[in-house]
Amino acid sequence: MSKKAQVLFKTLSQTVLVTACALGFTMATHAAPVGATTATTTKSGPVFLGEGGDYPFSEAVRVGNTLYLSGQIGMREGRLVKGGIKSETKQTLDNINATLLTYGYQKSDIVKCMAMLVDMDDFDDFNDVYRTEMTRPYPTRSAFGVSELAAGASVEIECMAVK
Template sequence: MEKIMSTHTKKMTTTLSSVLLAGACSLVLSMSATAAPVVAHTAISKSAPIFYGDGGKYPFSDAVRVGDTLYMSGQIGFKDGKLVKGGIKAETKQVFNNIQAVLLKYGYQKSNIIKCSAMLTDMDDFGDFNKVYQTELAKPYPVRSAFGVAELAAGASVEVECIAAK
């Protein structure tokens, strides 16, 4: 009888231990899944976006600043409301004049640019685009992507958008 009680007690103890262990693990997992790390609240400070410019008659902002990072809308070679004449080099030069104007308007400089995305309607213009790009920006150059596209607004040959950070 004592042997039967001992075996029965061991089985109950084992079962109870398993249940308690499973319950404790479930409790710990549920607590850790919902608990926010204290460091995240003190180390990360998020700034609300600030939208600049109203885009005039177009539905976009000139730029949006989040913290010290300025995200700029794409620029084409517009001057005085018209696309400049003279081909890809003239358009690219005007694009960077427009980028410079937006940067200065919001307290940034070309040296603050960290990323550019370039869109070209003719990838055969890539070499001429790069020649102007190199005269407008200094080493170390920002990271960059370049895309061949079918068409750009207002018949532009090139559009460049940038991100700048202080």
């Protein structure tokens, strides 16, 4: 092979190699990841559910398959139950359960709770009732001491549930 032919062959080989690499890179950037399946996603706006009665809030909001509940206190028939933290906690969790059921969820769908206690000395009594009413695996939870709650309640709990 002549020197001129060798230079031409080398140039042509490099051009083919660069073109093949560029084509491969372009295809790779537009290809689905290995093992990926085609998924259809839809954006679901919030659906506001129930009303707070005389108060400016919704009982719950559903976004996709997640239900966000407003805080609940131990009210029954328009009054705060008597009997202290244990009675209030039980009623609060019953109210949460009733709200969940109203919108097609159940306690086992709860993934997160936030508890607010007026007296952190009630924490152990609160946990005794919570442990009895909720089942394993327990949802994640935060607990805060607060200075006051609506209607003179000792405890308020809000939750998120996912189906």
